[in-house]
Amino acid sequence: MKDIFCPKCKENNIVKSGLAKGKQRYKCQNCNYYFSVMKEGKSIDPYYVIKALQLYLEGVTLREIERILGVSHVSVMNWIRKYNIKAPENFDYRPTYKVLTHSELVSFFNNKESLKASGCVITELGDKFMVIKWERYRRN
Ligand SMILES: [Zn+2]
Structure with missing residues (x-):
C-alpha cells in the first residue's frame, strides 16, 4: 500500500483489512488505527x-x-x-475565500479594492466560483 498513509500517525505501514460500507478498509500496523479512504x-x-x-x-x-x-x-x-x-512555508498571510455566483463575481471585481494587495485566485466550483485571497497577518 505504498500510496496510503495512516491519517493518525502518518506512517506508511498499512495493510488491507476488509471492507466497510463498500469502501476498502485499512489497518495501520504501526498504531493499529483502522480507516478507509476513497479508492x-x-x-x-x-x-x-x-x-x-x-x-x-x-x-x-x-x-x-x-x-x-x-x-x-x-x-x-x-x-x-x-x-x-x-x-x-509562509508566515505572512493566510488565505480567505468566498464562493460566489457569476453575478456576485462580476460585482466583486467591479470594485477595484477587491483586487488590492492580495494574491487572488479564481477557480470554478460546480456552478459557482471560488475566490481565494490572501490576508496579511498583522505584525506587532
Ligand atoms: Zn498509524
Whole structure:
C-alpha cells in the first residue's frame, strides 16, 4: 500500500483489512488505527485532485479542502505525498475565500479594492466560483 498513509500517525505501514460500507478498509500496523479512504486513482476525477492541490498550495487546510470539495482529507494528504507537493512555508498571510455566483463575481471585481494587495485566485466550483485571497497577518 505504498500510496496510503495512516491519517493518525502518518506512517506508511498499512495493510488491507476488509471492507466497510463498500469502501476498502485499512489497518495501520504501526498504531493499529483502522480507516478507509476513497479508492485511489480511477474513481476520483483528476479535476478534484488538481483543485485540491491548488487549494493546498494556496494555504487552505486539509480539513477545509475536505469541506469545500467533498474529498476526504486523507485522499488529499495521499495526493500531496504521491505528487510530492511542497507548499513553501509562509508566515505572512493566510488565505480567505468566498464562493460566489457569476453575478456576485462580476460585482466583486467591479470594485477595484477587491483586487488590492492580495494574491487572488479564481477557480470554478460546480456552478459557482471560488475566490481565494490572501490576508496579511498583522505584525506587532
Ligand atoms: Zn498509524
